[in-house]
Amino acid sequence: xxxxxxxxxxxxxxxxxxxxxxxxxxxxxxxxxxxxxxxxxxxxxxxxxxxxxxxxxxxxxxxxxxxxxxxxxxxxxxxxxxxxxxxxxxxxxxxxxxxxxxxxxxxxxxxxxx
Amino acid sequence: xxxxxxxxxxxxxxxxxxxxxxxxxxxxxxxxxxxxxxxxxxxxxxxxxxxxxxxxxxxxxxxxxxxxxxxxxxxxxxxxxxxxxxxxxxxxxxxxxxxxxxxxxxxxx
Numbered sequence: 001x002x003x004x005x006x007x008x009x010x011x012x013x014x015x016x017x018x019x020x021x022x023x024x025x026x027x028x029x030x031x032x033x034x035x036x037x038x039x040x041x042x043x044x045x046x047x048x049x050x051x052x053x054x055x056x057x058x059x060x061x062x063x064x065x066x067x068x069x070x071x072x073x074x075x076x077x078x079x080x081x082x083x084x085x086x087x088x089x090x091x092x093x094x095x096x097x098x099x100x101x102x103x104x105x106x107x108x109x110x111x112x113x114x
Numbered sequence: 115x116x117x118x119x120x121x122x123x124x125x126x127x128x129x130x131x132x133x134x135x136x137x138x139x140x141x142x143x144x145x146x147x148x149x150x151x152x153x154x155x156x157x158x159x160x161x162x163x164x165x166x167x168x169x170x171x172x173x174x175x176x177x178x179x180x181x182x183x184x185x186x187x188x189x190x191x192x193x194x195x196x197x198x199x200x201x202x203x204x205x206x207x208x209x210x211x212x213x214x215x216x217x218x219x220x221x222x223x
Contacts, residue, residue: 041215042202048210088155
């Protein structure tokens with residue numbers, strides 16, 4: 001069983017380019033999350049979803065968009081990448097609200113914006 | 115904004131020793147979770163402690179929660195090289211978790 005799978009694992013972009021990170025989970029979880037991790041900052045929530053067709057803003061949503069068209073997939077888009085978006089991005093999912101149950105994380109997507 | 119803050123930021127211990135790290139948070143919580151992250155990997159859930167619990171054990175892990183002080187501690191007993199990782203506390207915030215910056219633990223052989 002794969003759990004939470006993120007693609008791609010690594011990507012280098014030039015400023016202004018766009019890209020989409022894909023997160024797929026095979027655990028039939030309702031809740032999905034996108035975090036970014038920067039040195040010394042811990043994980044910060046970008047966007048999250050409480051079910052298929054829903055999305056909501058997290059702590060640092062600016063410059064990102066998301067979609068949850070299918071229950072198993074949660075897409076994170078960067079429309080016009082900036083160097084400040086250089087980070088490691090983690091997707092997570094949970095069966096119940098993240099406040100009541102454990103999160104299952106993917107292995108991360110390392111993005112560099114030049 | 116981050117809810118939890120771990121202390122210390124980094125910890126280096128000898129194999130076989132115990133490692134203790136603390137987490138302080140600002141607002142009331144329903145539960146608190148601890149996660150481990152090995153270098154270059156995703157986070158892995160270790161333990162969840164509810165606000166009405168004071169102590170919880172899981173293998174070599176012991177977590178305490180003091181809601182009056184808004185703090186939690188994670189103790190790893192008889193540490194092993196494989197325990198080398200970053201450890202994060204996470205507190206609930208509506209539907210989501212807020213993570214601290216983590217404690218990096220190095221276990222020396």
